[in-house]
Amino acid sequence: MNKPQALNQTRQEITSLDNDLLELLAKRRSLSLEVAKSKEVDVRPIRDTQREKELLERLVKQGREKGLDAHYVLSLYQGIIEDSVLNQQAYLHGRANPETQKQQYCIAYLGARGSYSYLAANRYCQRRQVEMLDLGCQSFDEIVHSVESGHADYGFLPIENTSSGSINEVYDVLQHTSLSIVGETTIEVGHCLLAKQGSRSNDIKTVYAHPQPISQCSRFLGLHPEFKLEYCSSSAEAMEKVLQADCHSVAAIGSAEGGALYQLEAIEKGLANQNINQSRFIVVARKSVAVPSQLPAKCTLIMATGQKPGALVEALLVLKAHDLNMSKLESRPIPGTPWEEMFYLDIDANLASDNMQAALVEIERITRFIKVLGCYPCETVKPTQLSNSQLMIEPDTSKADVTEPLQNDLEAPAQRRSAKEYKQQATEIVDRQLSIGSGNFNALAQLTLGNDVEVMGQQAKLIKEAGYQAVIIQGLNQVAEMPQKLRALCHALHQFDLVAIAKIEQQPDIGKIAPVVDMLQVCGKQMFNQDLLSLVGSLHIPVILERNTMASIDELLKSADIVLEQGNQQVLLCESGIRTFDQSAKPALDLAGIIELKRISHLPVVANLSYAVELVSFECQTQALKSLGADAIVLPVDGTATHNESGLIQGQHGKLLRQLHQN
Numbered sequence: 001m002n003k004p005q006a007l008n009q010t011r012q013e014i015t016s017l018d019n020d021l022l023e024l025l026a027k028r029r030s031l032s033l034e035v036a037k038s039k040e041v042d043v044r045p046i047r048d049t050q051r052e053k054e055l056l057e058r059l060v061k062q063g064r065e066k067g068l069d070a071h072y073v074l075s076l077y078q079g080i081i082e083d084s085v086l087n088q089q090a091y092l093h094g095r096a097n098p099e100t101q102k103q104q105y106c107i108a109y110l111g112a113r114g115s116y117s118y119l120a121a122n123r124y125c126q127r128r129q130v131e132m133l134d135l136g137c138q139s140f141d142e143i144v145h146s147v148e149s150g151h152a153d154y155g156f157l158p159i160e161n162t163s164s165g166s167i168n169e170v171y172d173v174l175q176h177t178s179l180s181i182v183g184e185t186t187i188e189v190g191h192c193l194l195a196k197q198g199s200r201s202n203d204i205k206t207v208y209a210h211p212q213p214i215s216q217c218s219r220f221l222g223l224h225p226e227f228k229l230e231y232c233s234s235s236a237e238a239m240e241k242v243l244q245a246d247c248h249s250v251a252a253i254g255s256a257e258g259g260a261l262y263q264l265e266a267i268e269k270g271l272a273n274q275n276i277n278q279s280r281f282i283v284v285a286r287k288s289v290a291v292p293s294q295l296p297a298k299c300t301l302i303m304a305t306g307q308k309p310g311a312l313v314e315a316l317l318v319l320k321a322h323d324l325n326m327s328k329l330e331s332r333p334i335p336g337t338p339w340e341e342m343f344y345l346d347i348d349a350n351l352a353s354d355n356m357q358a359a360l361v362e363i364e365r366i367t368r369f370i371k372v373l374g375c376y377p378c379e380t381v382k383p384t385q386l387s388n389s390q391l392m393i394e395p396d397t398s399k400a401d402v403t404e405p406l407q408n409d410l411e412a413p414a415q416r417r418s419a420k421e422y423k424q425q426a427t428e429i430v431d432r433q434l435s436i437g438s439g440n441f442n443a444l445a446q447l448t449l450g451n452d453v454e455v456m457g458q459q460a461k462l463i464k465e466a467g468y469q470a471v472i473i474q475g476l477n478q479v480a481e482m483p484q485k486l487r488a489l490c491h492a493l494h495q496f497d498l499v500a501i502a503k504i505e506q507q508p509d510i511g512k513i514a515p516v517v518d519m520l521q522v523c524g525k526q527m528f529n530q531d532l533l534s535l536v537g538s539l540h541i542p543v544i545l546e547r548n549t550m551a552s553i554d555e556l557l558k559s560a561d562i563v564l565e566q567g568n569q570q571v572l573l574c575e576s577g578i579r580t581f582d583q584s585a586k587p588a589l590d591l592a593g594i595i596e597l598k599r600i601s602h603l604p605v606v607a608n609l610s611y612a613v614e615l616v617s618f619e620c621q622t623q624a625l626k627s628l629g630a631d632a633i634v635l636p637v638d639g640t641a642t643h644n645e646s647g648l649i650q651g652q653h654g655k656l657l658r659q660l661h662q663n
């Protein structure tokens with residue numbers, strides 16, 4: 001091998017390339033602004049998803065020719081387009097509301113510098129190239145009062161979070177304010193454990209946090225019963241407390257970016273229960289704004305319907321009649337009128353549009369109280385996606401056979417939930433690209449958790465490219481530092497949009513595993529473990545229940561009943577093979593059992609070929625399983641991942657899955 005060039009020189013080249021990239025991005029941004037100007041003249045909508053599709057398809061193709069991964073190019077450009085759309089929106093909105101064009105905005109927000117509200121407000125001002133004067137407040141009331149009294153131009157109020165849901169206090173504050181909602185902004189909330197430099201998680205005894213992050217990180221905190229939780233009025237206050245304490249035994253929950261303002265180190269990252277943890281903020285001001293018709297707009301209104309039966313339905317039917325989409329509905333008690341509710345509605349429409357105006361007139365007639373809190377540009381830019389065939393990494397499943405779920409004519413029993421003869425429609429389990437129970441035939445890979453994170457990342461890519469939608473991870477109790485490794489593998493799988501399923505072989509593992517993965521599999525050996533079944537029944541993630549090699553179909557369904565009884569309705573049944581008379585041989589797949597399961601149960605059926613079927617028979621067995629109505633197959637991929645692109649996963653598995661989807 002030739003001696004590589006000196007590290008310093010390579011780094012200089014990278015630095016210079018990065019500068020060029022930034023120049024180009026800035027140039028692209030100003031071109032996008034030019035487009036906005038011509039759209040202002042022609043009155044054309046900002047968003048042109050057809051143009052975005054063509055652009056993404058071409059870039060993914062060109063990127064591939066240069067050796068760049070399709071997902072990488074796609075997500076890079078989705079981010080660039082989001083920025084472009086939001087900039088165009090901010091420009092046109094500013095043009096339509098000249099009084100908002102200022103050098104500085106004084107913004108009232110919760111907490112102090114470094115809080116999530118501060119970060120959201122900062123982002124809002126940056127987008128508008130306006131300097132931010134910050135006015136930290138102690139409560140939502142104080143924020144609203146600061147704007148009402150003219151001390152601040154805008155107030156930032158967190159309204160909902162993807163993990164913890166709506167923030168009731170903010171809805172209550174909105175009932176009584178004279179302010180209007182003039183904008184919204186959504187930020188990624190990356191909760192970290194922030195501590196003094198050099199601290200380790202094992203040192204931490206006390207954790208300071210606002211109640212919202214505490215509820216959003218409940219699974220992580222549940223794994224650390226030794227932490228003493230101290231509630232704070234904002235994340236900034238929590239960070240301030242840790243800074244003041246100046247010791248290694250205290251930590252705060254907050255963003256890494258905010259923590260840096262307090263010289264705190266993020267010693268644990270990704271604490272939130274959900275992979276995507278975002279908070280949406282609304283922006284309130286004294287004067288309402290006009291939204292140009294080219295921008296996607298949202299209207300928020302509050303109404304009280306009175307206690308007539310069907311009054312709410314009647315109001316919502318008006319929206320339907322005018323083809324208006326309601327994206328959110330909340331209800332809050334009305335102070336002083338027990339059991340009466342105030343409803344909050346977000347409607348995807350411009351207040352100035354004819355259908356919204358007509359709907360308001362009708363709703364006013366049938367409600368006791370109605371008030372529009374504001375109309376503002378919708379800042380959620382839904383990324384334009386490419387189909388799998390456009391991404392050219394997975395067979396086009398659009399031609400896949402749709403297997404009709406088996407129907408039976410039996411009436412559902414009154415109360416008891418049962419895996420057997422209970423309801424007609426098949427249970428549907430949908431996560432990322434996995435869609436089970438809706439007639440699709442899915443492919444799951446079975447992989448053993450390894451030690452090498454880099455190899456795991458490579459395997460995830462190969463597995464995705466072969467056409468799998470999910471991965472069952474086994475061998476969790478055989479590796480040291482399992483939770484960290486599992487987290488790393490799940491991260492790699494999610495990067496390729498693969499669903500991560502953990503195989504539970506021992507009950508005590510579940511507390512560490514469930515918070516990290518998307519689904520669980522109870523292995524056949526645990527099929528009779530009633531405590532474990534009840535435990536997974538109380539969770540909110542899908543569970544694959546594997547049939548014990550000695551169990552009858554009836555026993556499998558009885559075990560499924562235990563899970564269903566606890567509330568978890570997302571149960572899948574898995575046939576991996578049963579014992580035959582030939583004691584020396586592998587177990588045999590019970591194909592007749594699969595037919596029977598499909599006949600009597602609404603639960604989806606997965607067949608695992610890993611133990612019962614030889615590699616040479618994968619193809620014909622899989623075809624048979626598909627014809628019998630199985631919803632998914634599981635194939636083993638251990639030892640088949642190689643660094644070269646013609647590895648077994650890509651080669652044989654890829655071919656097999658392509659054929660399956662085409663037939």
Ligand SMILES: O=C(O)C(=O)C[C@]1(C(=O)O)C=C[C@@H](O)C=C1
Nearest residue numbers: 035046047048049051052081084
């Ligand atoms: O081409 C346009 O119409 C643009 O507004 C530019 C652009 C882009 O950034 O590429 C942005 C938004 C549109 O949805 C499509 C493309």
